[in-house]
Amino acid sequence: MAIDISFLHKLDRMSLLIDKRVTSNYVGERQAVYSGRGLIFKDYAIYTPGDDFRAIDWKVFGRLDKLFVKRYEEERNLTVHIILDYSGSMAFGQKTKKYEYAGMLAIGFAYMAMRHNERFVVSTFSDKLEVFKPKRGRTNLMRILEYLNTRKPKGLSKLQDSLTAYKKRVNSRSYVVILSDFLYSPDEIKEAVARYKDHQVVLIQVLDRLETKLDLEGDFKLVDVETDDSLRTFLSPYSRKQYLGLMAEHQAKIQRICDEIGAKFFVVDTEFPIFDAFYQVLNA
Numbered sequence: 001m002a003i004d005i006s007f008l009h010k011l012d013r014m015s016l017l018i019d020k021r022v023t024s025n026y027v028g029e030r031q032a033v034y035s036g037r038g039l040i041f042k043d044y045a046i047y048t049p050g051d052d053f054r055a056i057d058w059k060v061f062g063r064l065d066k067l068f069v070k071r072y073e074e075e076r077n078l079t080v081h082i083i084l085d086y087s088g089s090m091a092f093g094q095k096t097k098k099y100e101y102a103g104m105l106a107i108g109f110a111y112m113a114m115r116h117n118e119r120f121v122v123s124t125f126s127d128k129l130e131v132f133k134p135k136r137g138r139t140n141l142m143r144i145l146e147y148l149n150t151r152k153p154k155g156l157s158k159l160q161d162s163l164t165a166y167k168k169r170v171n172s173r174s175y176v177v178i179l180s181d182f183l184y185s186p187d188e189i190k191e192a193v194a195r196y197k198d199h200q201v202v203l204i205q206v207l208d209r210l211e212t213k214l215d216l217e218g219d220f221k222l223v224d225v226e227t228d229d230s231l232r233t234f235l236s237p238y239s240r241k242q243y244l245g246l247m248a249e250h251q252a253k254i255q256r257i258c259d260e261i262g263a264k265f266f267v268v269d270t271e272f273p274i275f276d277a278f279y280q281v282l283n284a
């Protein structure tokens with residue numbers, strides 16, 4: 001099933017509605033010019049103690065017998081990294097598969113980055129990490145869409161190994177979005193995401209409505225979609241209550257992890273309107 005991108009035009013309208021919020025929290029100051037060490041010469045300033053001694057223009061000193069330093073425009077663009085769980089568990093879903101919904105979110109974030117002329121990239125992980133180079137523009141967006149439409153989730157997930165390896169590629173100011181069902185131990189999640197604490201980080205847990213409500217009762221055969229292990233069980237109102245309590249506890253632990261590193265955490269199910277999901281994240 002191809003990823004539905006019909007919602008993208010709604011993101012244009014949302015940008016107009018919350019542009020100030022997006023500008024300050026999502027993409028920073030887009031057109032601002034900062035004095036720093038860059039490539040484009042800006043102007044001269046009189047040297048004062050504390051300035052970089054290496055920035056002194058000695059040719060100007062020879063003519064004017066005064067110390068001046070060169071100032072440059074410093075690029076303050078943001079790189080948007082969208083890291084998408086494509087392990088076997090993401091193939092689960094009654095109406096919409098979790099990976100399809102997560103894929104729409106991934107394309108939406110990439111689209112927002114493209115509109116603000118940011119570099120962006122969508123990478124996937126399962127038992128191995130698939131990494132691409134951040135680029136700008138519509139061509140990059142179409143390449144990502146084609147990649148996600150031709151790929152199906154499979155295999156075991158190695159969240160910690162994948163995010164540890166990916167961190168080596170995040171070497172500039174970045175906005176990092178991690179999309180997964182996050183059905184991992186809290187210790188593994190903490191170890192994986194804590195490495196990104198110096199960046200803007202958003203964790204979005206994508207679950208099927210069955211996983212958030214477990215509105216079932218009776219005898220069932222449960223199959224692990226990653227390992228094919230199976231278990232026969234009886235789901236009663238009591239077992240449903242236990243499950244929902246454990247899920248809420250798990251999500252509370254993820255929230256505490258995010259609070260510790262200054263990250264944002266959101267939970268969506270695949271029946272939640274995609275536009276509302278973006279509004280919730282970008283307006284947080």
